Amino acid sequence: xxxxxxxxxxxxxxxxxxxxxxxxxxxxxxxxxxxxxxxxxxxxxxxxxxxxxxxxxxxxxxxxxxxxxxxxxxxxxxxxxxxxxxxxxxxxxxxxxxxxxxxxxxxxxxxxxxxxxxxxxxxxxxxxxxxxxxxxxxxxxxxxxxxxxxxxxxxxxxxxxxxxxxxxxxxxxxxxxxxxxxxxxxxxxxxxxxxxxxxxxxxxxxxxxxxxxxxxxxxxxxxxxxxxxxxxxxxxxxxxxxxxxxxxxxxxxxxxxxxxxxxxxxxxxxxxxxxxxxxxxxxx
Numbered sequence: 001x002x003x004x005x006x007x008x009x010x011x012x013x014x015x016x017x018x019x020x021x022x023x024x025x026x027x028x029x030x031x032x033x034x035x036x037x038x039x040x041x042x043x044x045x046x047x048x049x050x051x052x053x054x055x056x057x058x059x060x061x062x063x064x065x066x067x068x069x070x071x072x073x074x075x076x077x078x079x080x081x082x083x084x085x086x087x088x089x090x091x092x093x094x095x096x097x098x099x100x101x102x103x104x105x106x107x108x109x110x111x112x113x114x115x116x117x118x119x120x121x122x123x124x125x126x127x128x129x130x131x132x133x134x135x136x137x138x139x140x141x142x143x144x145x146x147x148x149x150x151x152x153x154x155x156x157x158x159x160x161x162x163x164x165x166x167x168x169x170x171x172x173x174x175x176x177x178x179x180x181x182x183x184x185x186x187x188x189x190x191x192x193x194x195x196x197x198x199x200x201x202x203x204x205x206x207x208x209x210x211x212x213x214x215x216x217x218x219x220x221x222x223x224x225x226x227x228x229x230x231x232x233x234x235x236x237x238x239x240x241x242x243x244x245x246x247x248x249x250x251x252x253x254x255x256x257x258x259x260x261x262x263x264x265x266x267x268x269x270x271x272x273x274x275x276x277x278x279x280x281x282x283x284x
Contacts, residue, residue: 001164003133005031006091006105006124009062013106014069015135019279020104021073022141023165023249028078029104031066032094033059034087055084088123095128101164102131125273125282131161135279139248145173145241146224147252148209149234149268155212157253161283167222174213174227175241177234178202203229235271242276249279 003020007013017029035055059082067077083090095103107121125132144167146158178199206229214224226245230237242250254269273280 001025001027001101002099003027003029003102003104004094004100005029005066006103007031007033007062007066008087009033009065010106010108012108012136015138016104016106016133016279017070017075018073018138019135019141019248020133021075023144023167024075025164025166026074028076029070030079030081030100031063031077032081032083032091033062033066034090035059035082035084036087056082059083087120088127091124092127095130100130102133103128104133105135107134107136129284131284132282133279134273134282137277139278141248143171143173143246143248145175145238145245145247145250146213147175147177147238147250147272149177149238149252155209155216157283158213158251159216161251161281162216163220167220171225172217172222173241173245173247174210174224175238176206176209176229177237178206178229178231179234180231199231202231235268238272239275242278247278249281250276251281251283253283
């Protein structure tokens with residue numbers, strides 16, 4: 001697995017690499033540092049000013065520190081990339097080249113509607129063509145939750161990503177959420193027999209998903225500590241389970257549709273990312 005670590009030199013950005021090192025199989029990690037100069041007045045010619053040199057020196061110092069911190073985690077620094085300009089666009093351009101399987105970043109978060117994701121991390125989450133690992137706090141990196149909340153998401157989407165991670169001696173949870181039939185929009189009176197039939201079909205589907213995920217884990221020499229099937233509002237149930245069980249990493253599946261779209265179409269995934277305090281790995 002080839003990973004790109006995004007850092008601005010902040011402590012929060014390094015939380016991603018500290019936590020990820022506990023799930024990694026010790027590959028070399030490339031690092032990118034983008035010094036944001038979008039805040040400068042338009043009349044400043046950054047290409048022909050001392051600011052350009054300052055940006056370069058700042059990026060060099062951050063990348064040097066990155067190499068030192070990676071060594072502490074047992075990871076090695078591969079290629080380093082330093083740039084100045086718009087952070088989101090430059091990182092997404094680098095990912096669009098197709099060299100990476102996953103991007104690692106920390107999130108400062110915001111108050112209000114964007115409680116967990118900051119603007120840069122949210123835009124990268126939205127536009128990245130590869131899987132994303134986002135972290136905010138340091139944690140024990142011991143408990144992982146495989147969460148499925150959409151009937152279109154298959155256990156096979158998880159297999160490739162799980163094979164890239166070090167899950168030995170980790171506590172693995174599986175959570176499948178069926179949306180309650182009475183939450184669906186229906187015209188006319190709800191037929192009781194129809195309701196029961198839908199509920200039975202949902203349980204059958206969820207049972208098969210759990211079984212398939214458990215078989216995938218067994219084929220990797222792993223086992224699920226706990227598997228649950230819940231009926232309710234998918235995002236809220238996954239958030240509740242994550243918090244109640246003190247999960248360190250929740251893995252969710254998101255189907256990437258359009259690069260750099262301004263709308264994260266998977267509203268369940270967005271709500272989960274916004275409202276959990278643990279790390280999130282979004283499989284693209």
